[in-house]
Amino acid sequence: MTAPPATAETLIAALTRSLQEEGFDAGTPPPAGTLEEAALALFTLAERVRASFFSVWADTLDDGTVAAGVTLLFLPRVDAGSKGMLGREPKRVRQHYDPVLHAALGRALGTVAQRGQDPRRPTRGQVSSPPGAEAPEWLFLVDFQDGDLGSEVSALVRDREAQALFRPFSALPLSPEEAGFLDQTFFSPKMLFQGHMVLFTGEPAPERAAAWRAALAVLPRHMNTLVALERPLPLDPRTGALLLDEKLTLERAISAFSRQDPDLVFIETAQTREELRMLAHISITGHGVVAQLDADTPEAAVRRLNEAAGTPRQPVLVHCSREPGGTARLTVYTVSYGAGDTLQVARWTP
Secondary structure: OOOOOOOHHHHHHHHHHHHHHOOOOOOOOOOOOOHHHHHHHHHHHHHHOOOOEEEEEEEEOOOOOEEEEEEEEEOOOOOOOOOEEOOOOOEEEEEEEOHHHHHHHHHHHHHHOOOOOOOOOOOEEEEEEOOOOOOOOEEEEEEEEEEOOEEEEEEEEEEHHHHHHOOOHHHOOOOHHHHHHHHHHHHOHHHHHHOOOEEEEEOOOHHHHHHHHHHHHHOOOOOOEEEEEOOOOOOOOOOEEEEOOOOOOHHHHHHHHHHOOOOEEEEEEEOOHHHHHHHHHHHOOOOEEEEEEEOOOHHHHHHHHHHHHOOOOOOEEEEEEEOOOOOEEEEEEEEEEOHHHOEEEEEOOO
């Protein structure tokens, strides 16, 4: 058995060969004279072969030995003909390397990805290609999970189309304070596990859908998240997604989700009373629920939810409305109740 690569240069050369052997046009091995160059080369190769995701990992096997490697994941293209569970049967290309490299390679990846540049998120980093571009061709969203063997590193790859679909809250028509609140709410979604649904309400405008997708994008990577979609969407491969159709209705999808005990359930659009009832039930059993819901006003959205749930509920609302000039505006509202369960909907304040 051939010994796994034990230097930065031999690792990148071996990974390039493995990709070529699997039919990918990886080109010549990128420079990898140092570990930082090897770390950068991983992003270069992922871009060349249009990988969906890659990870750098190490694990202790049952016999006590340690294995380490790089895995590139290629998801089937999602299009109008896709059905059912998305992302099934991805293609994987794996290249093992000597575990002696692992800890140092993880540190090098942290340097290249500027790990912790956002002090609120010390386990995240980012790489753009071309470097420093305001509108990069490729964007890598990098996560680090520290362990006894070093950092396991994962990178979600987004092309320009995916970047446009998954804009951050700060790029949407929200106040800076509201954008920051939503960003933190979904990055640390404790509130969602306490029965507080988040509903994106108002007219079915592109801005409302963009805000719902922004919530998906900011979630912590370790969350078990299930998504029901009406149309294909290039999601993180760690997210389970069902594409609804005439046979796979939303009610069936919600039933299937509840049996899998997810952390979070994302629904592209809830429409019927029964769908809302099922989602309301899930939300009081320790599961976070995030959905879009057509409603002219925030109050109308809460009334629809309460009628379906049978009890007063306190969702957080992100309501889409139109200003006099026709510009879309997203506003965050909170819900409380006065004497006699009188509904009170108020704009969120810091």
